[in-house]
Amino acid sequence: MSKLLYFAFLVTTAYSCHASLHPLKMKLSSRSHADRLIDRALSKTTIPLRNYFNRTDLQWYGEVQVGTPPQNFSVVFDTGSLDAVIPDLSCKSCLGHKTFNRALSSTFRDYNESFYAEFATGVGVDPSISEWLLYSAIRDMVSVAGLPAVPLDMYLITDESAGFWSAPFDGIFGMGYKANGSFFQALVKQGIDPIMGFWLTPTSAGEAEMTLGGVDDSKLEGKKVNYIPIPKGAYGFWQLESTQFAVNGKTNEALKQIRQVYFDSGTANLQLPKSTTEAIYALISPKIQPFGESGAYGIPCSDLSSIEARVDLTFKDQAGEPVVLSIPTQELSVGPFRNNETICQTFINAGFDQNFVGGSLLKHYYSIWDQGNARMGFAA
Secondary structure, three states, rough: OOOOOOOOOOEOOOOEEEEEEOHHHHOOOOEEEEEEEEOOOEEEEEEEEEEOOOOOEEEEEEEEOOOOOOOEEEEEEOOOOEEEEEEOOOOOOOOOOOOOOOOOOOEEEEEEEEEEEEEEEEEOOOOOEEEEEEEHHHHHHEOOOOOOEEEEEEEEEEEEEEOOOOOOOEEEEEOOOOOOOOOHHHHHOOOOOEEEEOOOOOHHHHEEEEEEEEOHHHHOOOOOOEEOOOOOOOOOOOEEEEEEEEEEEEOHHHHHEEEEEEEOOOOOOEEEOHHHHHHHHHHHHHOOOOOOOOOEEEHHHHHHHHHOOOEEEEOOOOOOOOOEEEEEEHHOOEEEOOOEEEEEOOOOEEOOOOOOEEHHHHHHEEEEEOOOOOEEEEEE
């Protein structure tokens, strides 16, 4: 699940320890009675998304319906995850969130498997460590925006620690690339075109949206779409190959590297390896320093107005020509730290093995997630 959203990176699952960026991916057996293909293609549909501001303007979530008859939940549609997770009615600690009543659903199936997980979590970009969940594997019907319901293997939270309480949404729905088990792949299996469009706007720019089975052409009028191919063999993550990172047009040896970049609608900011993070910050300002023990960095808020910090990520389009995706200077700060409001948190967190790019970049583009043609498109 999402690195600094509802779930960040997994430390332990199912009573065994291993490192991972997402919750346990279980291979759940299919139930043939629920897997009948709908005999017509699903229509393109657009879902409005709400922007969770909380000083960051970097998170978006929408509504889904689970069960028969449907029960409503607010979830992050997370391209960096495969799993769907919502709270269960039995979860007495899931404060402030809607819970799923399995007894009310005629299509509910229980796999009778329970799991324990520890996470590093956060809402917005404020890290929190040592959180935990208990959850169980189930199967039920899921629908969104009036589309026919599809069968989906998912998880119900039965107990959780306090770090999850402040999330404004109830759970997450994975929209991962090609991987069986995500909500997006369940829709594709039932006939929707394998393409999505995200318009993840800041609050000042109006309502955000996600289009399933196509794109919102009205958002692309008069704009050039730059398409970048997804590498062969990509699975689970929407990843692109970058040839260089730069700051204000300048780069250094650490940033002149070919690297895989994972685009994640559920991540608020950027999550990069420590060496990459510090190479970027070195080109911005020496005043940016580590803050705390969770990979966050900060700068005196009083210094922000004097700093230019445009970060450019370079890729190649399908013809081999460079495509530059930029994060403008105004994204440098995501707001003051809660425990020291004179220091503003900067937009890259370190300590990850991979390169994850989220809302700090995505909110400046209409993004096209085209699984059918193995490419992503960006229009500004």
